[in-house]
Amino acid sequence: MRILLTNDDGIHAPGLAVMEEIAAAFSDDVWVCAPAEEQSGMGHALTLSAPVRLRKHGERRFSVTGTPTDAVNLGLRKVMPQMPDVILSGVNRGANLGDDVTYSGTVSAAIEGALAGVRAIALSQVLTSDSRNGGTETFAAARAWGARVLGPLLDTPLPDRTLINVNFPPMAGDEVRGIRPTRQGFHDYARGSVVEGRDPRGRPYYWFGLEPIEQTLDHGTDLEAIDDGFVSVTPLHLDLTHYSSLGALADRYQQ
Template sequence: MKILISNDDGFRAPGIEALYQALKDVADVEVVAPEHNNSAKSNALTLHTPLYVQRASNGFRYVNGTPADCVHIALTGLLNYRPDLVVSGINNGANMGDDTIYSGTVGAAMEGYLFGIPAIAFSQVQRDWLHLNVAADKARELVLQMSRQGMISTKPWLLNVNIPNLPLDQMGHLKLCRLGRRHAAEAVITQQSPRGETMYWIGAAGPAKDEAEGTDFYATAQGHIAMTPLKVDLTDHDHLSYWAQNMPKLSGQN
């Protein structure tokens, strides 16, 4: 098995080092990650400035671009083979509910999925790296089980996995979940620069709005590992009939 690892926290992040150490003896593993933190970069690609690939002293390769850039470059020329699995993370903080739209961790995994490769995004729920070794072991365990069951050689799929920051003896089971929802983000933060200009900082994410049983928010709050299959199709299938009924009005036929 050949695995490509990336992330959005940067190639120096403890999460990607832990993930590499957990997987390096179960597969041929390559790391291609951003040079700097790229949180909330989603699926962004760099199109108007050149990208450079460097190799760190630990053997990781890093790119002066986004998480999606890293996976895209790896799959379209940097690697001389096609990996069996793309794994992103382990992220420093949750990627649940609406967060998945913005997440660079999910964006890196999704880039692999768009190239027809199974992909997993791993995140820890809290942002303090507490019990990171347990999260890495759980990531390894999931990858191994999928490999043993022949699930990695099947058609591509995209999974979002959030792991509570808990010791092993307190960690719950793997739960299949849907995404929850958040309230709107908190207000933008304004400050004055030394030159008297107004600076704006994006406010914190809103609290959970839909954290009902069955959601990723609910599962992780109960100490379980939340696994959510994702898709890329943004079509609002439920409302296609509504728009079909209104097409004559919109097209001037009525």
């Protein structure tokens, strides 16, 4: 099995090292093509206004001066001699739950793989409050449960343009209660906040993403599973069409 690894935290991120350990349980044909620097929150951005550089760090290990989407594109088109059997993106430092997946470079790298017709799985480690506040971060749940989660996913039939989003709860491996297939939840973004400050020259600046966002733990969602201590496994697909609205729109334009 040929595996391509990527992420949005960068080539030197500790979560990528964890991802390499997990991938080694399934194959010795593992390639890495990841951003040279952190690209969190870049979503599905593609670099169009500047050249992207490719750097080789070792056998089957490369970085790109661009986004996670750039990394997957160069990994597939320039780095690997043949298409991989699976793309694994992560392990991300922090959650990619609910509608946060639309911002996530980790999930977007998997999206790019799915668009290319490759089985793609995004993996993220939800952080403890101590890790979020600058304490020692831990990938304990991802280390303990990564291979157990991936095993069944590597040969589960998936429709075209479908990917899997995995999140590990913020706890020790022996505290995780199991694996739960889930649907995507939703955050209450209307209650979010923007932190304002001033730089040394007295000019205002604004910082996003520093405070937890309210969330509704609807039954069966990824948010609920993590809160209950389970690994969440969520199938996502790329057809964003809201089919039930098509009839109403057709009626409007026929008037």
